[in-house]
Amino acid sequence: MYVNVAILKETQSHERRVALMPSVIPKLIKLGAKLHMQAGAGDAIKLGDAAYPNVEFFADRRELVKDADVVLGVNAPALEVIDAMKAGAILISFIYEHQDPAVVHRLLERKITCFAMERVPRITRAQSMDALSSQSALAGYYAVQLGSTALARILPKITTAAGAIGPAHVLVMGLGVAGLEAVATAHRLGAVVEGYDVRAETAEQVESLGATFVSTGIDATGKGGYARELTPEEKTKVTVVLTQHIQKSDLLITTAAIPGKASPKLISKKQVAGMKAGAVIVDLSAEGGGNCEDTVPGATIRLGQVTLLAPLNVPSLLGEDASELYAQNQYHLLELIMKDNIISIDWTDEVLAKTCLTHAGKLTQEPPKPAKPTAKAA
């Protein structure tokens, strides 16, 4: 007995990640997987097909998925891929159902059981499957690298015979997974780092990383550990305090997000106009419209003497490491649904019930009813 697992090549422009890395192959085989992959799936991170032992390659993605029990991807697949999958097969990838209702519609029509990676609950037991966190951590690290190369100055203090320079001041706004990684990275590189978030609990976290928390006296901790939206009065109070910190920073990294909403605007045009000459802003929230009023998602712009970078799909810029962590996340999820070389889904498992988006032609807001295990005879 074995489970047919198929891994797609990503097709979105600027996407370099791939859902399978060679290090995960032995572990998947041990779970009972027979591996199939689209030819060239690892090309964007310079992993040719030969780097994947014990995997059968297919040039045509419809041929690849037609007998698959499980299909793995990073982004939601093309509709023609879903159409080619067999009814009852499992798809595991990021879906973001509100961004692409046509995909969800087709998953329902084709009776695909879809586990959407962005739905993995943020609970301790599911940390190893949490791709939002693994990818955000890399983005936070890379924001500092991008910002520091756009600066015309260094981050640490150095002393030379000619005199001493630095250190640079870095302010990170939004202290979720990406923000805390940015704080840690900038601190390691020798900058003087400040962090700000509307959730007061982040003060201790940022201080444990050697940075200072910017306190505004407002706590906007909302449901499930995420932030809530601020009231207009709270926004005014916060702006007054933050302006001073924004305008003394050399590098400003913003990562603020509220689930299901556009990115909150934290930096106004007026605040940018008062920033130091040569300062750099890296807006990691460009996907949700950005945290700066001036942000142009995907573009780098000059605003007077300030440079504003708003890169999209930052984890993909570190495609090799992002793929490694993502493939491990998917492996840990597969560990929950593959037992003794067959698929066996325990719908009473909170992680599976919450991660599942569609099952048997229905949207699974509630845990779906138990289904019979499916398997393929050898």
Ligand SMILES: NC(=O)c1ccc[n+]([C@@H]2O[C@H](COP(=O)([O-])OP(=O)(O)OC[C@H]3O[C@@H](n4cnc5c(N)ncnc54)[C@H](O)[C@@H]3O)[C@@H](O)[C@H]2O)c1
């Ligand atoms: N227990 C777990 O396994 C686990 C794993 C990952 C994340 N989490 C928690 O999930 C939560 C969300 O993490 P995330 O990285 O997805 O965050 P996110 O991407 O949703 O948001 C990034 C940060 O922006 C902040 N923010 C929102 N509005 C803001 C504003 N107006 N000004 C300043 N900051 C603002 C948020 O508080 C958050 O810290 C956090 O509490 C995190 O600790 C828990």
